[in-house]
Each structure stands twice: as C-alpha cells, then as structure tokens.
Amino acid sequence: MITRRSFLSMAGASALARPAFAFRSAQSAAPTIDAARLRNRLERLSTHGRPFGGTFADGVNRVAYSVADLTARAWVIDEIKGMDVVPRLDAAGNIFARFGGQPNQPAILVGSHIDSVPTGGNFDGDLGTFAAFEVIQAIQKAKIQTRHPIEMAVWAHEESTAFGIGTAASRIVAGDLQAGDMDKVWNGMKRSDAIRRIAGNPDQIETAIRGKGTWHSYVELHIEQGGTLDQARIPIGIVEGIVAIHRYDVVIVGQVNHAGTTPMNERHDAMVAAAALTLGVNEIATRRQGRQVGTVGRIEIEPNSPNVIPGRATLSVEFRDLSEQVLRELGDALKARGAAIAQGTGTTITVELASTNVPAMATSGVQAAIGRAAEAAGLKTMRLPSGAGHDAQQIAKIAPMGMIFVPSVGGISHSPKELTTWEDCARGADVLLRTVLELDQRDSV
C-alpha cells in the first residue's frame, strides 16, 4: 500500500548518481530526452479529469469520449503544434504527427494513449505518449537527420471502458472493422457519435485502416502494471509479447432450497459448485510451469439470500498466456474440472468460451534493438510478457512491434495509486529514444 506521504517521497526521490538521461540544465550534442519537460507534461495532462479538489496523487477519470478526454486531446494537439510538427487526425480519432526522414522511407512509429479507466492513474498510456514527444524533440534539438521519418501516435480509446472493447481505435487502424461497429451503443451514445465527438469521421471510418508496410516498426513505452520489475529492481522490461485472453462464461444450475430444512446430502448447491470451480481455476493456472494466469473475477448467485441454498451461479473465468496451445489446454482442463464438479455436487455446469484473441508476439529484431539501447544506457533488462492489452497488440498485425516496460511501484495500476518514479519515467523515455535510433539504422526488422 502506498500512502500519500510515501507517494510524495518516492516521487521526489533524488536523482541517481549516474543518470542515463539529462535534466533540462544539461546540454549535449548527443540527442537526449528532457526529463523535467516529460514530468511537466504528465503533470499538466493529469489536470484533465482530476477529481475535484484533488492533487496528482488522486489519479484521474479520463474515460474515452468524456469531456476530460476532449479537453486533454485539444491540449495535446496544441502541444504537438508547439513542437513545429503538423498534427493529423484519422477517421477513428487517432492523432498522428511525423518529423524528418527520407520521403521514400516508411516511418518508425512511437506512441501510446491518454484515455484512462474511470478511477485511473497518471502513468498508464500517458508516459508512452509524452515519451514519443521527447523522441521527436530530442532528434529535432540534436539536428539529427534520420533515414526514416519519426511518427508519433496518440491512440484514441485504448481502455475497455467504452463499448466493451479495448484498443478500439488502433484496432481499426490494424483493419479490424466489422459491419455495424459504428452503430453499437454505450452509455446512451452511438459509437459513430462518440467518434464524431473526438473529431473523427465515422462515415469514412474505413480510411483509418492502414496496411502492412505503412510503418517500418512500432515501439511503445508503457508502465508494466504488474510488480515483476519492481520486485526484481530492474528498470527496463523487454516485452516478449502481449498475452492472449480466453474468457469463459460459466453457468451453474443447482436447486434453490430452504437452508434449514434441506439435509446436506440432499443439496444441489450452486455456490458450493462455484467455490470448487474457483479453486479449480486457481489450481489449473498454478500447477504447471510458466507465467499463465487464471482468474474468477465475477460471480453472481441466485437468490443470494442468507437462508436460501443458491440455485444458480454465473462466473467469469479468464486465462491469459502467450501460447495459444497453453490456453487451449487450460480451457480443456477447466471443462473437465467443471464436469467433475457437476457430478460431485449434483449440479449442471456449462462452460462456454465467451471471447478469445490471439497473442501478439514482439518482433525479435525490435526486442534486440531495445536490448542494445538499454545496454548502451547502462540499464539492466528483463524479458517478460505483457499480461495487459495494449495498442501495440493491434499494430503488431501490420508492423514489426516492440514494447518497453518500466516498473510500476507495488505492481499497482488502474488505480489512483498507480506510480512510476520520475527517474524510471525518464529512463524509459531514454531507452525509447535510443531504440528508435537503433531501428533507424536498419532497412527492416
């Protein structure tokens, strides 16, 4: 747990002895990111959707298409204009801007998002967005002529709070656009109207789709959102890929009965069956080697009264892993466990695959470039999967992809307590810059 006091003391921790990045006062011929400017932008963005009367540490509510999202986007577009590059909106509402490079070369893309979950923190997406600003500004300032244009993206609507879909805008760019998508309604708002709110163009939404070859590569800096780097005290994570999620809807039907008059051996208790299945999911996810995870995050029982034996339970079960083969095996184990529990408890259990996606593997050449960049910066690295979804997952379908993770203190995310130290923010932006310059030296990865 991070108290307000410890949050502030961590955020204000003194700079390390040998910083791999330069503060504003430092000057150098080599391109460097400006850690103070990065922090300043993160702090200014945090006011868009800040709880009334709160501070930076009180987090943010900047759900996609909200007023806070609109004012933040307007401010971000102004900031881009201040960099002397031209912002461009696509039909899905994604913001792009590119700088330099030879005209016949595909751009190296960097970026992230600025929308948040309803009670979110001030690092998720925001860091990768402003680190992309730093990459362009560092190259501008050092007057380096890159072979490839450097392009930045601020993806619209990454979080899964609206229309039930995460990475909604980068998903369109990668070509995932279904008939009727624009007519879906969330919170009383049609998706086409939502996209109009952020100055997108739902009537020509297909123009947002970009093909393979559009970009040389895509690199996204992001906070880890888990505690692996923080626990290991390693500043840079090289993402191996973004896990796939297999989500199951489980319905258990027993028999409602009087909790006083029904002997234990005559019960068909849906809650007991749900409990056994929950422990089953935990055991299935932990009994094998690997970093797969399994979660029962939602349960509803009926009638949910202290003196009535539950007759029905519905649960959400999800498994995540980089390997589809592992995910299939976990799903098979879940179904087998469900069948055994049904028999043992006198209930019926149906296990249905509700949604599934494919893992997005990070391109090995981009991973290698991140590794070289971190090594040049004198920073230790660790390879790890991303358990959360990211825009990079979508762009991986059309371009070589890589992700850089920096530590989340205590592994906390999607919470006002989400925290990455300013030093780690700057280290991450520095590695992103170095990675882009590494990638620029190669025709393809």
Add this chain to the structure above:
Amino acid sequence: MITRRSFLSMAGASALARPAFAFRSAQSAAPTIDAARLRNRLERLSTHGRPFGGTFADGVNRVAYSVADLTARAWVIDEIKGMDVVPRLDAAGNIFARFGGQPNQPAILVGSHIDSVPTGGNFDGDLGTFAAFEVIQAIQKAKIQTRHPIEMAVWAHEESTAFGIGTAASRIVAGDLQAGDMDKVWNGMKRSDAIRRIAGNPDQIETAIRGKGTWHSYVELHIEQGGTLDQARIPIGIVEGIVAIHRYDVVIVGQVNHAGTTPMNERHDAMVAAAALTLGVNEIATRRQGRQVGTVGRIEIEPNSPNVIPGRATLSVEFRDLSEQVLRELGDALKARGAAIAQGTGTTITVELASTNVPAMATSGVQAAIGRAAEAAGLKTMRLPSGAGHDAQQIAKIAPMGMIFVPSVGGISHSPKELTTWEDCARGADVLLRTVLELDQRDSV
C-alpha cells in the same frame, strides 16, 4: 421438478385403501376431520394473493400486511364465525377462537399462519390453520365434552419478509417485545402502522403478551418443507425441536489488481479465499455425525469485473442445529478455518456472529401424545428436527409445545411448486385431532 401435469395427477391421486380419515360422505360417532372441507378451504384461501390468471398450482403472494393478507384475514374471520365460535383479535393482530372445555382449565392451543413469502406455495401455514378449524369442528360435530377448552390461533406475520423478523406476532405473545419495535420501518411502512392495517393495536401492544400457564399445550401441524419424510415415505413426522440458527457475517479483504499483469503467486484474491471458505463451511457441516446444516447463501465480491482480481468479498454463513453446543463448535471451526485460509491466501478474514437464537425443544409429553395418536391412526412416524422456524418456536417459551410434520413432495417449499398431497394433508389433520384428544386426558404435559 414437479410439472403442472404431475402436480395435478398427484393432487388427484386416489384415496388409499384404508383411509385414517373420513371424507364428507362418511358418517361416524367418533370425531373425524372432513378432508373435503379442509381441501376446499385451502383452495379458497389460495385465491387471496394468487398470481393474475393463475391456478392453485401457481402459488401465492400473501406477504404479511399486503392487501391479499387483509382480504384473506377477513375471509378467515368470517369462516370462524360460521363455526359458531367467537373470533378475537389481540393487539398484535393474532386471531384466536376457543370452544368448549371447563371454565377453570387452560386451553389446548392449535394453529398456524396464513401469510406467505413473496412467491410462496399454498400449504406452508395454511394447512395447520385449517387443520385447527377441523379439530374444533370435529369435536363440535361429535358432541364431545373436552376437559380443556380447545383454542385455535391464526398467527399474524410468520414469514420473515417484513421487518426482517420471522414469527413476529407470536414472538410478541411469548413476551419478546423491545422498546422501539413499533417504530421500525419496512417497505416505507412503520411497524405500528402495519399492525393497525390488520386491526391490531400498537398503542397497547403489551396486552398481547401472554404468560406461562395461559395454555395447557400448543400443537402445530405443518408441512415439513424438507424432503426427509417424502424420501422415507413416512406420512407423519414428530418434531423433536426447532433448530437454532447461528448466522455469521464474513468479510474477506484482499487486494484489487489487474487480472493480466499480476502473477499467480503475488495475488491476494478475495474470491479464492471466499471459495475456500465456502468449501470449508460445507466440510465443517458434513464431517461430523448429526443433522446440522451449514450454508453460504449470500456472496458479494468487489469490483466483480471479469478482468480484475477481487479485492473484497462478503459472505453470509449460517449453521443450524438443535444443540447449542454443536453450534458453538461449528462456529469455532469456522473461525479457525477462516484464520488458516487468510494466512494461505494473503488476505484478512473477519468472522462475526451476526445473529443467534436458541433451539426450541418440543416437550417430550407432547411428542409422546403425537406418537400415540399416529399409532392409533395406523400411521408410521419418524422423529426429526425442524430446520425452519415456526410460531411453535415462540410459543414453546410459554407452553408445552409439539409439532406434527407431513411430507413435502420433493422437499420443495417457499415456492409455487410446494406440494403436500391432499391425503397427507388429511392424515396430518387427523393426527392433530387425535393428539389434542390425547392431551385433553392429562392435567399437564
């Protein structure tokens, strides 16, 4: 499961070869109950609160103080007047009527209730109420002079749907009346106003309290509401007592976290802990000999989202048994299990006794009288506890008490599917009549 078709065929099953009771066409010098009249009254009562357009098999909604309860009470009072006895209301709204006996003798009390749960059946309480009618009418018709007056009671508000308390009106009669009780509010209605609706007198509510010695004894016929008699194919249950309930509120605090980014071994998953505790309750209740039961009937988890590790779970746990010693041991085992699970899952678990009551033992003399009555009627009996609460539980505090159970088909109750065959209804009423006549021969039990 009982379909409409099977319900009707069971309800219309032909009479047994040797009925222990007489249908209306039969005539006898010995007192007998009138099975057709009993059925007729149950069917007529069922129209008060019947779902619109429904039939007897569609059950009833006759919650205490509802319009259906009011019209049913008015009709029941009319029926009592038709028996040529004088109905009397006490300040709590209980309806009494007495017949015969010597003036210096305490009355033998019989009766039950006519209010229902929101989607209830047509036997719970109703059967015992009209069986009491039959006892008086049989004695009247046979022109028997009993030593003790025979008194019948229709208890107001037995079900726990109003003001969160069951057996609310008989509870007052037994002396359980707290300051402020009349000011409690349920469903926008003060309890004093609720009692006024049924023609009680909340301003003199204490006049409803009756002391020890008021009644010679109390006998209540009721459907079992469990499946023990039905499974054993035994028509008469002799209740040993009404179990006590120890109810616990359990709060489990873990840590909310991202279901994708948090490795299995770093989780503090409140749902996993709740599942382990639920199986623990089941095991604690079943691992020892006896008829104790344990139930987790209610669970709420937060935030209850498929992709978030639950950070908090609240559960209701209840144990029921005739022995307070057993209940204490079950509670101790629950607390110990909670502590072990908390340690194993990295959560904190608090287990608090939320409510408790004392078991109400049936008086051995009344049990014996029921046994002799059933034997005389040629009916097999079984002794069993009552897992559900009853008015008899309250009256046991001030008078020798006994209860007669008849089978519930499939053990189903508090449901439109609640069913006791007409033959079993008549058998129960017959045993009630015989029991009253047995008790009448004794000065005290």
